């Protein structure tokens with residue numbers, strides 16, 4: 246599974262959502278609701294292969310309705326990465342997917 | 358279950374204000390408000406344009422109290438307790454106009470002029486000669502006017518209107534509320550306490566919970582909160598100079614798509630733009646900004662031009678003033694987002710004597726273009742808010758009112774743990790209420 250424009254590639258496990266896979270592999274995925282199909286911030290735009298994912302369930306469908314009337318998404322095929330489970334390899338577009346940088350090691354405060 | 362007095366006051370806990378749920382849910386607290394707050398506080402009864410002609414009246418209802426607001430002459434607006442001094446009959450209801458410039462009781466036909474002075478007590482000769490006109494004049498309610506709003510106060514010994522308003526006229530002078538007229542007027546019944554409805558619009562702390570969808574294009578972390586006398590306000594200190602999502606998303610500029618942000622920003626204020634503005638916006642979306650300018654700069658220019666084209670007089674305002682937005686809360690129950698040119702105001706009134714029912718007046722006000730004929734106010738009433746689609750954000754706010762109410766009634770609810778910064782205006786609201794209840 247490839248995520249543009251950064252070109253991140255993810256080995257998604259069977260039955261796993263796209264966002265869960267990314268998080269397991271150490272990437273940060275944009276979210277506000279942390280996977281509850283509410284915030285829509287995790288959305289991906291599919292460029293092709295709409296059948297590369299399991300069909301959206303009722304919760305995802307409800308959230309996807311929030312894209313109606315948002316002119317930017319006119320004619321675009323959108324899925325929620327926190328819900329969508331890939332069944333085949335494909336490429337999606339999502340900005341802001343980045344490897345989580347290892348935290349700088351904490352040093353104890355110097356003695357006075 | 359009755360609550361002791363202690364249950365009802367705002368308590369301090371670990372340096373924080375904790376607001377007991379009973380202040381919202383208990384009949385005892387509601388009755389206290391009915392007794393000590395509403396009869397003594399200045400409150401907005403209506404707008405001047407609702408009683409434009411001499412003889413026009415409007416019935417203002419708060420709880421179980423009915424007040425008649427009357428236009429006595431071109432300059433004067435008066436208010437009276439809506440009760441006949443004879444046997445108490447309500448003198449008028451709803452809105453309308455008194456024929457022959459007289460108020461006439463339907464029961465025994467006593468009459469008063471538009472100043473509330475007695476015109477006739479029928480068969481006055483039956484009464485002792487000691488009965489004087491003042492004994493039977495209409496009971497007067499005090500009136501204060503600012504910004505086209507008509508305030509009333511039932512307490513003859515109340516604080517002067519000017520001291521109640523305090524700094525408000527100065528702080529909001531540039532918004533010229535007096536030049537605004539109703540674009541729409543809707544009243545909606547909600548199953549919640551009136552304060553729950555006020556709270557819903559009195560902080561910018563909840564978008565990440567209730568309106569998370571807007572955070573992809575809207576920075577919700579920029580509000581500053583301030584109290585002004587009994588009242589409060591919050592808003593942006595400066596207009597946005599860059600387009601960006603909420604920092605809660607943790608994205609850096611290369612992580613988001615300006616085109617998407619711009620499209621959502623345009624959608625959010627789409628009602629403003631004319632066809633020619635739309636062409637300019639499309640061009641901006643297609644080709645990006647011209648060299649030396651940023652997308653938001655061009656967008657803001659188009660926005661300001663659209664406001665001018667709409668007939669808004671923006672003289673004397675800086676671009677920063679024109680573009681930033683804020684929320685005003687006039688104690689106790691009028692508040693909402695305002696920008697130069699228009700205001701969305703919510704007025705929350707107790708519905709009868711039920712602590713769990715609120716009449717929310719939802720007013721859209723707009724600067725009337727100079728010389729334009731303004732159509733009369735059309736009021737719409739919604740017994741059930743779900744019968745209409747109010748737009749995503751309102752739907753989310755409205756749907757939440759009942760959820761707050763239900764949760765607050767839980768025996769396990771320990772009181773509102775308010776955010777000292779972003780919910781400071783809610784804490785302030787409670788403290789000012791307490792001043793009325795105590796005094």
Ligand code: FES
Nearest residue numbers: 280283285287327
């Ligand atoms: S993470 Fe919020 S909708 Fe997917």
Ligand code: FES
Nearest residue numbers: 562563566761764
């Ligand atoms: S997090 Fe604020 S009411 Fe629950």
Ligand SMILES: [Fe+2]
Nearest residue numbers: 557567568754
């Ligand atoms: Fe809201």
